[in-house]
Amino acid sequence: MANGFLHTQIWGLDNMMSLEDVIGLMHSMDYSEKIHYLEGKDDLSINDISLNHCWEKPSEIKCFSTANKKENEVVRYFSNVGIIEVPIPENDAYIDPERTKLLPRDRRIKVHKVNTIFFEYFQKVYAIVFGSKNDVKIKSVLMGQGYRERKKKEWGKVEFPLPQYQLSSEFFYWMYYKYLKQQNLTTPHGVIKINDVEGIGRYSDRKQHDTRGTGPKSTSELSNMTALGINQLVYKSDFNLTYENSIRVNFCLNTDSSLTIDKKRSLITKSNEVPEGISGNEEFILLKFYLDILPGLSRAYSIDQDNGSWSESHSRKARKEYALEVIRDLCSIHNIKPEEISGLQPV
Structure with a gap:
């Protein structure tokens, strides 16, 4: 939402999902992952070698009444913020040229916050995702669409673009x-x-x-x-x-x-x-x-x-x-x- 512009995309979630299912996945799953160039560093804490991706606590489910009086549509929705941690390159992560001492964690890991709105429309859940193209990493990191440890079948398929x-x-x-x-x-x-x-x-x-x-x-x-x-x-x-x-x-x-x-x-x-x-x-x-x-x-x-x-x-x-x-x-x-x-x- 920088520079006075609000950028969004709209995605579709698996047809079997409900808002309650989405909230459950946000709470119950571990989205953290290891920083690849720090794996095997036994002298470091788990927190030091990990990226702690997570969802914040979602808002309560609210109702939005559309203007389509003919259909009398009332849409349930909630909002939430996804937290994505991104490490700086390995060459920049150390204090000394010999790479024996890491920078403090807050100086080598950048935190991105991505605002989202999830709504349920005709028995399908949609996600409005705020942010630039870089922020759509949320799909692979926090919505189970990535590879290896990021792949979480519980999320099903997240679709974009949507035919409708x-x-x-x-x-x-x-x-x-x-x-x-x-x-x-x-x-x-x-x-x-x-x-x-x-x-x-x-x-x-x-x-x-x-x-x-x-x-x-x-x-x-x-x-x-x-x-x-x-x-x-x-x-x-x-x-x-x-x-x-x-x-x-x-x-x-x-x-x-x-x-x-x-x-x-x-x-x-x-x-x-x-x-x-x-x-x-x-x-x-x-x-x-x-x-x-x-x-x-x-x-x-x-x-x-x-x-x-x-x-x-x-x-x-x-x-x-x-x-x-x-x-x-x-x-x-x-x-x-x-x-x-x-x-x-x-x-």
């Missing part, structure tokens, strides 16, 4: 179109308005290209509009949206539903009607995102596909509109006349 949270390039193009048409999305999970598209990540010739506009209404920026007008696969995008006039969130969303929220530019309005930042409200905003906002967007997209409001032909037409918008802006900027365009040789 997998997004397509077309989904992003649909969101861009809804933004440009300024159409509010009325979903079973609430009303969503896409205020801006601030960045687009796309694949081209096996390379990644990121474009990002700045300032208000940045979709009108040529870099973003040009990206939209090119028929390429989108793998992530930056949005600003409003949910039910109570949450305004700036975020980057990937096709695997991993998420980065800009905490400084996101606001939440509670019952006192005073907008406040999301610091201290991370649990609520993440549950709201993965249980209401994203399912609401996905449901609206599916409805438009089913009723013919969005199809491959609509997507092609939208790309053409984006390309024409770029041409219009370039003509205005450079004072290009229509006849100059018509006189160009075809590619």
